[in-house]
Amino acid sequence: MKAAWLAVTLLFLAGCARPSQDRAYAAEVRAAHQTADSATTQEQKRAAERALESAFERSAAPGAEAALRQDLADRAARLELELGHAQQALDWTQRGLAVEGAPDLLRANLLITEADAWVALGQRGEARQSLLAALEINQALLSSELEEEESHSPRSTRP
Amino acid sequence: MTTDETLPSELELEAGVDAPLSDDERQALGELAALLRVADELELSAAARARGRADLETLLCPTPARGEVIQPRLRRTRPLAWVWLAAPLAAAILFAWLVPRPRRALPAPAATAELAVAQSALLTAELTGAPVPREDLERATLAYRQELLATLEQGR
Secondary structure, eight states, X not given: OHHHHHHHHHHHHHHHHHHHHHHXXXXXXXXXXXXXXXXXXXXXXXXXXXXXXXXXXXXXXXXXXXXXXXXXXXXXXXXXXXXXXXXXXXXXXXXXXXXXXXXXXXXXXXXXXXXXXHHHTTOHHHHHHHHHHHHHHHHHHHHHHHHHHHHHSOOOOOO | OOHHHHSOSOOOOOSSTTOOOOHHHHHHHHHHHHHHHGGGGGOOOHHHHXXXXXXXXXXXXXXXXXXXXXXXXXXXXXXXXXXXXXXXXXHHHXXXXXXXXXXXXXXXXXXXXXXXXXXXXXXXXXXXXXXXXXXXXXXXXXXXXXXXXXXHHTTO
16 A cells, blocks of 8 residues: 555656756756857867767657757767867767657758768768768658648638 | 353454464464354244344345335445555556656747758758858757757756
């Protein structure tokens, strides 16, 4: 009996704790991006990448958090490219592309960054493949956006 | 020795209900069982048993006799939910509240469309050799990121 009430209490507390966890995660991601924004020296960029990586590793939830993780990976890859580490940038894009449960939109961003990393590595053919993959995703997104826009716009009345 | 003297005057529980019986208790209970075994000799008459049974049935599940009206307040009713049922019920409600909760809504279509258009412009430029509008993509990505963060912060 006591165990049942304890379980109910724990469930209730878990439900209450979730929004605060989300806010805490959002604050961590925001802080990591701000660190990257203000990073100018190599050391600062490395510190920013560590902050981005910490935020990237901390969540595995789908939806908005997964999209944020893809964005974190893309940002970290960009930092690595700025530092001249093309291979590490490529590794970051792979980590971002491996995130599941995220929309395709930021996947296209990662493929664009991946193409830049391939270019930096002198692999233009691979870069082109990445760009084409990004283009394929982008075309599908634009098509669905157009369809949605048409479905929401008022129908023109024909005489 | 009379029967009353053989019955234990009180039962003492030691260390909970599973305390072993002492020799005295075992002997007292044995004598009580022996007394019950001879209860058949003291059996009630058939009429008395029928009367008792009828009384019991009336008490447990009253059925209105012809023309009889049972007062609702006098009818015994069962509780709708016992406490031991209330706990799992509350847990089920909480579980339903927690588990199928929809995942975070993705950003509004405005930011999504803006980013998709910026990506399209950049990809077209990259593949055709035109000047690459990198800043547009960064601006659109930033706007999309801000909406993602707002989604989490507002608990949507």
